[in-house]
Amino acid sequence: MTCELEPTSGTSRPTYKLYFEDEENRVRLYLGDCLSVMRSAPDECVDLIFADPPYFLSNDGITCYAGKMVSVNKGKWDRSNGFEQNFRFTAEWLAECQRILKPNGTIWVSGTQHVIHLVGVAMQQLGYRMLNDITWVKPAPPPNLSCRYFVHATETIIWAAKNRKSKHYFNYQLMKKLNGNKQMQSVWKIATPRKPEKRYGKHPTQKPEALLDRIILASSEPGDLVLDPFCGSDTTGVSAVRHGRKHVGIDMAKEWLEVARRRLRDELTNIKNSRPSRGDILSGSCCP
């Protein structure tokens, strides 16, 4: 078994397929609807979830990218289906995440104002325990072309535990150390991804690796299983393997899974090349 999140399709024909697997590092990417994949996974098998769901903001509006006026639309997957349906979808996938989280597991959900309040209400209805709401500040946001609003410069990331009984893991000491030996606050200033992170293709809502590095280091331990049900270009997977975690990523678009596969292979090659070889270990040349 590659990792604990091993969907079993039962008697019905599976509506998803395994797209990429690295058995040695216990990494898998599934192509399909995340609800179908999660529904066929056993209870309490995941340590950490990072979810970056559709924002429901692709409403034919405009925004600014690289100094040019462009459409705000991210793709069909990001269109709003109206409040009721958006809420039902949000509550459904959050319920599945809760079921497959281990008793002390936690979930992070990122979003803009278009979706994050739905997420917060659904989480409270489901009995998650809210731990923090992180404000991710983007240092160089695009200007607001309509001049009718403040510049949108932040996203919110909710961190929550499976339920009120959970004893969640938090690497407090490491976060303090990374913050110049001061307690880390819930406002994080992190730049959006630069060119090298997009060398295999540009996902319209790609998250920066530094953001996922912080999340994964803060709330999981080496060997833990990290799931991303809306993985896109799989920034979560790149960071998870970098820090020795197992990983399952799910996306319904082949286009993004191909970018994810190439990013993961690159990261896995880097890891392999930085491991001391058997000869080095035996000769002691890997030690200072």
Ligand SMILES: C[S@@+](CC[C@H](N)C(=O)[O-])C[C@H]1O[C@@H](n2cnc3c(N)ncnc32)[C@H](O)[C@@H]1O
């Ligand atoms: C906000 S993006 C995630 C971007 C990702 N965090 C990254 O760094 O590249 C959301 C992704 O969810 C996928 N998606 C939308 N609905 C889905 C569903 N029901 N099941 C699986 N994937 C879905 C979209 O194809 C899109 O790539």
